Amino acid sequence: MKKITSNIPSMTPPAWAVLERKLMDVLDQAVYHYVQRFTREDGQLIWKEAGSDNWQTRDGADDFYEAFYNWPLFYLLGGGKHVLEIADREWDAITRQLTELKMVHKEYEIGYDQFHEGESYIYFYFLCLADPTNPKLIERAKRFAGFYLGEDPEAPNYDPEHNIIRAPHSGSGGPRWGYFDKDPVYAWAKGMRQYGLPYQDVPGLTTYDDLKDPAKARAMGEVMQERMGRGDVAANLPVTSLVTNAYLITGEEKYREWVVKYFKGWIERANQNGGLLPDNVGLSGQVGEYMDGKWYGGLYGWAWPHGLHNIEAAALVAGANTYLMTQDQSYMDLARVQLDKAIELGEVKNIDEVESSLGQHQIGQLAAMGESRETLVIPNRINENGWFDWQVPQPDFPIALWYITQAKSDWDRLEFLRQNSNYDWNKVTPFRNKSDSGHEEPWVRFLAGENPTYPEQILSSTYGQVSRRLELIRLDQEDLTKVYIHHWQQHNPVIVEALVQLTTGAPQSLYNGGLFHTAVRYHDAQRQRPGLPQDVAALVTKVGPTGATIHLVNLNPFEGREVVLQAGAFGEHNFRSVSYNNRVSVYPGGVYDYAAPPLQTEQLNMEIQDKYFQVDLPPATEIVLQLEMERFVNQPSYASLFA
Numbered sequence: 001m002k003k004i005t006s007n008i009p010s011m012t013p014p015a016w017a018v019l020e021r022k023l024m025d026v027l028d029q030a031v032y033h034y035v036q037r038f039t040r041e042d043g044q045l046i047w048k049e050a051g052s053d054n055w056q057t058r059d060g061a062d063d064f065y066e067a068f069y070n071w072p073l074f075y076l077l078g079g080g081k082h083v084l085e086i087a088d089r090e091w092d093a094i095t096r097q098l099t100e101l102k103m104v105h106k107e108y109e110i111g112y113d114q115f116h117e118g119e120s121y122i123y124f125y126f127l128c129l130a131d132p133t134n135p136k137l138i139e140r141a142k143r144f145a146g147f148y149l150g151e152d153p154e155a156p157n158y159d160p161e162h163n164i165i166r167a168p169h170s171g172s173g174g175p176r177w178g179y180f181d182k183d184p185v186y187a188w189a190k191g192m193r194q195y196g197l198p199y200q201d202v203p204g205l206t207t208y209d210d211l212k213d214p215a216k217a218r219a220m221g222e223v224m225q226e227r228m229g230r231g232d233v234a235a236n237l238p239v240t241s242l243v244t245n246a247y248l249i250t251g252e253e254k255y256r257e258w259v260v261k262y263f264k265g266w267i268e269r270a271n272q273n274g275g276l277l278p279d280n281v282g283l284s285g286q287v288g289e290y291m292d293g294k295w296y297g298g299l300y301g302w303a304w305p306h307g308l309h310n311i312e313a314a315a316l317v318a319g320a321n322t323y324l325m326t327q328d329q330s331y332m333d334l335a336r337v338q339l340d341k342a343i344e345l346g347e348v349k350n351i352d353e354v355e356s357s358l359g360q361h362q363i364g365q366l367a368a369m370g371e372s373r374e375t376l377v378i379p380n381r382i383n384e385n386g387w388f389d390w391q392v393p394q395p396d397f398p399i400a401l402w403y404i405t406q407a408k409s410d411w412d413r414l415e416f417l418r419q420n421s422n423y424d425w426n427k428v429t430p431f432r433n434k435s436d437s438g439h440e441e442p443w444v445r446f447l448a449g450e451n452p453t454y455p456e457q458i459l460s461s462t463y464g465q466v467s468r469r470l471e472l473i474r475l476d477q478e479d480l481t482k483v484y485i486h487h488w489q490q491h492n493p494v495i496v497e498a499l500v501q502l503t504t505g506a507p508q509s510l511y512n513g514g515l516f517h518t519a520v521r522y523h524d525a526q527r528q529r530p531g532l533p534q535d536v537a538a539l540v541t542k543v544g545p546t547g548a549t550i551h552l553v554n555l556n557p558f559e560g561r562e563v564v565l566q567a568g569a570f571g572e573h574n575f576r577s578v579s580y581n582n583r584v585s586v587y588p589g590g591v592y593d594y595a596a597p598p599l600q601t602e603q604l605n606m607e608i609q610d611k612y613f614q615v616d617l618p619p620a621t622e623i624v625l626q627l628e629m630e631r632f633v634n635q636p637s638y639a640s641l642f643a
Helices: 015-038 061-065 071-077 081-100 114-130 135-146 190-195 208-212 214-227 239-250 253-271 308-326 329-344 363-367 396-405 408-419 440-447 454-475 497-504
Strands: 003-005 347-350 374-383 386-391 520-524 536-544 547-554 561-567 574-583 601-610 612-617 621-630
Touching: 015 071, 015 081, 015 454, 015 497, 015 536, 061 081, 061 114, 071 081, 071 114, 071 497, 081 114, 114 135, 114 239, 114 308, 135 239, 190 208, 208 214, 239 253, 239 308, 253 308, 253 329, 308 329, 308 374, 308 396, 329 374, 329 396, 329 408, 396 408, 396 440, 440 454, 440 536, 454 497, 497 520, 497 536, 547 561, 547 612, 561 574, 574 612, 601 612, 612 621
Parallel strands: 003 612
Antiparallel strands: 347 374, 374 386, 520 561, 536 547, 547 621, 561 612, 574 601, 574 621
């Protein structure tokens, strides 16, 4: 492995470096406060006991796992070893808890939609990446993927003849037919009112409030049971992450072949539909089989409840997985088309006057908007009455698309959206949402060289949000056996969006099942584990199709640190060469000098031609690395450098 040793003194440590390490130190301690408040001695979340009431539903398993989902990710970035140990323990404890609640079987969810299962299993994917030689995780990864490869006779989820997953709800129990387990009644609920009626053609129902009538609620429920209870849906595409995860941890070709075949099936259906991804397929393989021939109307599809939000997430997740394993960027085209179709229909409207089902989630965009409320909005849903549900374009999708492809056309799309958005893309608004994301716009403007203070702003903002959550934990007096199942995730103090962006040069993983795609990863050569070494801060200042620029700082004035850089989260990229400055002047100077002599440097270049190289940082030194890289040229793998 090639090695570089820095000799550039860090005489004025950058503010971002100090803030970054302070944040990591605080997060290391914050986990203890959270666990002490919300978990029992055996690790299970403090909540009602199994059988204590009649609570049983298909929905909800994700809310348990979401309480800890980003903890192994923090470990991967450099968090303490105890964070991974707790995360591993909590996964097992929550799985036992959900098994007792009859929501999990064979350590996997019995059957629900992949939109929500994806929210659960990103936790598992992070665990696998963090500890890829753990026999327990390897066995689970293979078994979980096997539920969709026909390897478990109790879980016949996949039909290889028609290349479909047989039901919108599926899991370890096989296809979970229908939308409801009990009476097919879709009752009125305040939290769902913003999404409107699932279907517009049910006799006697014209508004959502009609569902307050029990007879009409049953009529809608029976239609949903019939139309949403069988066949494949586009929202199943994130299951490709479950199978890709097995590929990355084992290297077995059968997993890659399954993902490619399954995704190609959906691409072909989209091609036959003018490029737009149909959201439903019947058991015979026909689009619209249970929808009177309509290509929309499936569960978590174009019509209800979120439209483009679900469809684009599914296309991006599956496209990125397939691109990763095949090195063929054309698999990202499906996600491109969905976005572009919606953007083509965009109009400038007053954001306060449009009906937007997810408007309340656009915290950053709304806070960055000035007095004028006129801005570009795009329709997110379609039904028999046409396109509707106008929203500010969700930035995380086009940014994730550009990041993965690094294509100029995908950057141009971002520029079009920015220039037609009536809000400040540089503004950093302090908040933390459930996906630990939402600050993509000011981050990409930093990468573009037009938001230079972003690192300090996002780190300071994150520190404040962590402090707020710790205070919420201290003040929490709720009876935890009776709280709503979002209570835990609303208190989770582990906030890593800033660390992901700044240290790896990547946006946060797509929340509904996305894997961890990054430009670089780090390993601690001295402790032989993943993540940045103690006292070392990293900042990726540029990312491009042929390379990246990274600033490393060792803040420890007493001890040196050794950092191994990896090209890509899965070693899928390759370092061709690196350029860096080498000190040629004297340091620290004479004992009677009031200051060190002026710093003088020369630029050195080193050929790497490997997916790894090491940087040694003596006490209180730093280095800026200008990396030339090749993207998607190696077989991706979770293989650990120090296994």
